[in-house]
Amino acid sequence: MTDPSAAIEDLFRREWASLIAMLARRFGPSHLDLAEDVVQEALERAMSAWRLGLPTHPKAWIVQTAKRCAIDRLRHLQRADRLTEAALDVALANLSPEEDASNQLAMMFSLCDEDLGGETHVTLILRFLCGFGPREIAHAFIVDTATIDRRLHRGKERLRALGTLADVSDSAVIARRLPSVLCALYLMFNEGYQGSDHEQPIHPALCRYALHLAELLLDDAAISRPEIHALAALFCLHAARLSTRLDDHGVFLRLAEQDRTRWDQQLISRGVLHLSQSAAGDQMTRWHLEAAIAAEHALAPSLAETNWSRIVALYEELRRESPSPVVEIGYAMAVAELRGVAAGRAALDQLDPSRQLARYPFFWAARAELEVRAGNPAAARELYTQARALARNSAERDAYDRQLELLGA
Amino acid sequence: MPRFVFVFRGDSADPVTLSPAEMAAHVRAWYTWADRLRAAGHDPNGIPLERGGRTVRGAGRLVTDGPYAEAKDLVSGNMSITAASLDEAVELAKGCPGLDLGGSVEVRHVAEHDV
Numbered sequence: 001m002t003d004p005s006a007a008i009e010d011l012f013r014r015e016w017a018s019l020i021a022m023l024a025r026r027f028g029p030s031h032l033d034l035a036e037d038v039v040q041e042a043l044e045r046a047m048s049a050w051r052l053g054l055p056t057h058p059k060a061w062i063v064q065t066a067k068r069c070a071i072d073r074l075r076h077l078q079r080a081d082r083l084t085e086a087a088l089d090v091a092l093a094n095l096s097p098e099e100d101a102s103n104q105l106a107m108m109f110s111l112c113d114e115d116l117g118g119e120t121h122v123t124l125i126l127r128f129l130c131g132f133g134p135r136e137i138a139h140a141f142i143v144d145t146a147t148i149d150r151r152l153h154r155g156k157e158r159l160r161a162l163g164t165l166a167d168v169s170d171s172a173v174i175a176r177r178l179p180s181v182l183c184a185l186y187l188m189f190n191e192g193y194q195g196s197d198h199e200q201p202i203h204p205a206l207c208r209y210a211l212h213l214a215e216l217l218l219d220d221a222a223i224s225r226p227e228i229h230a231l232a233a234l235f236c237l238h239a240a241r242l243s244t245r246l247d248d249h250g251v252f253l254r255l256a257e258q259d260r261t262r263w264d265q266q267l268i269s270r271g272v273l274h275l276s277q278s279a280a281g282d283q284m285t286r287w288h289l290e291a292a293i294a295a296e297h298a299l300a301p302s303l304a305e306t307n308w309s310r311i312v313a314l315y316e317e318l319r320r321e322s323p324s325p326v327v328e329i330g331y332a333m334a335v336a337e338l339r340g341v342a343a344g345r346a347a348l349d350q351l352d353p354s355r356q357l358a359r360y361p362f363f364w365a366a367r368a369e370l371e372v373r374a375g376n377p378a379a380a381r382e383l384y385t386q387a388r389a390l391a392r393n394s395a396e397r398d399a400y401d402r403q404l405e406l407l408g409a
Numbered sequence: 410m411p412r413f414v415f416v417f418r419g420d421s422a423d424p425v426t427l428s429p430a431e432m433a434a435h436v437r438a439w440y441t442w443a444d445r446l447r448a449a450g451h452d453p454n455g456i457p458l459e460r461g462g463r464t465v466r467g468a469g470r471l472v473t474d475g476p477y478a479e480a481k482d483l484v485s486g487n488m489s490i491t492a493a494s495l496d497e498a499v500e501l502a503k504g505c506p507g508l509d510l511g512g513s514v515e516v517r518h519v520a521e522h523d524v
Contacts (some may be wrong), residue, residue, distance in 0.1 A: 008437065011433075012433045013429050013430070016429045043432050044432065046432070046436075047432040047435055048457070048460075049457050050436050051435075051507070052455030131425070132428060133428025133431065133432070
């Protein structure tokens with residue numbers, strides 16, 4: 001039997017996203033607060049009533065309860081009439097999977113409004129389409145809850161000003177908003193991937209939901225694009241390695257230390273399929289390049305048998321397409337594998353550590369690793385100490401401690 | 410084996426708002442608790458209660474809406490179990506997950522007909 005508690009969490013999150021999107025579309029995004037309250041109340045009632053046993057039809061139970069809560073609240077606002085009740089009845093009884101998906105897509109494109117920043121986009125998506133609470137979002141992004149509340153407030157204000165949800169059948173709307181939508185999903189996935197910590201079950205969930213939402217975009221013929229397949233491929237190929245990134249003590253393992261036999265072959269196949277579908281257009285985006293790099297890693301039988309020359313070539317294109325310090329570090333490490341430690345060090349030495357990079361622990365860890373390979377333990381110790389000071393969670397900190405221990409520090 | 414009834418009061422996390430995952434985790438904690446009681450032979454049988462209802466009062470059969478108790482005093486369900494003694498039943502009640510959300514459990518001995 002499947003674990004009923006995991007099924008309840010799944011159901012709660014799904015109904016949260018589905019009902020909020022439906023209510024926001026029907027009553028307008030200015031009533032997002034109302035939608036949120038209604039669904040919160042319905043789920044609280046479910047929590048209370050289900051403690052001593054599940055109802056026969058859990059989904060229908062939530063939908064019916066949400067409808068009653070909605071009507072109660074509309075009555076209170078003196079906005080309920082027979083028409084509204086009938087409309088809610090129809091909307092809830094006949095909510096087809098297609099309509100549900102279309103409601104959620106309208107929400108996603110509305111939340112990624114140009115006037116709001118990327119972090120706010122992610123916060124809003126996590127809240128309304130994935131059902132994360134403000135405290136959980138704050139925890140994942142290591143900011144305080146007040147910051148998340150402010151972002152949610154700003155987002156709701158903006159939607160209120162807009163008056164209606166985005167029209168996802170309008171190709172101009174899709175073209176304008178899609179880049180922000182994809183960036184938001186990428187940010188969300190990345191946080192799940194980099195922030196992995198065994199005390200933080202929320203992180204794998206971030207990766208799972210980013211992939212789920214990317215595939216929701218792909219299921220809509222008007223929205224689907226090769227570059228979304230590339231993004232989905234990237235998510236699958238990275239997620240396939242997720243469970244092997246930490247050892248039994250929750251410490252980060254480097255690529256060389258990961259147990260390749262435990263990589264998720266199903267996800268790798270799904271990623272490869274998305275990658276082949278991403279080749280349909282003539283556009284080469286950063287998602288294509290990053291997915292191609294991830295595929296090289298995921299399909300290589302061992303670290304030594306990895307096609308480093310192809311990876312370096314892909315990184316060179318990525319440096320032109322989408323330059324960033326993170327890309328430079330990946331490039332330098334690949335160069336070190338292909339052309340030797342000295343070439344890798346030279347590439348890292350070209351980076352300016354005074355700016356953004358200085359606060360990025362992986363920059364110091366990458367330099368440390370190359371110093372170890374070059375046979376300079378003293379320099380490596382110093383660099384790992386700097387990385388450790390910048391570590392953002394215990395999994396990262398413990399990984400650097402382990403390296404320091406190996407170096408006899 | 411003597412029977413006892415747990416009367417659960419208070420069932421909402423007010424004023425803390427729980428996320429969907431936290432609410433699901435709370436339901437899960439109740440199932441785990443009931444499973445543990447069942448495995449230990451305490452034969453738990455629960456009845457959850459909806460929030461609303463009516464009250465019928467006195468010889469005049471006066472019907473009123475409600476119960477209108479404070480959320481923390483509202484009976485939200487009960488469960489009958491078997492235990493060797495009141496003390497054991499109280500120990501078992503301490504495992505109730507509702508306590509973590511500020512609820513309470515009243516432990517009552519079921520009156521026995523045979524003496």
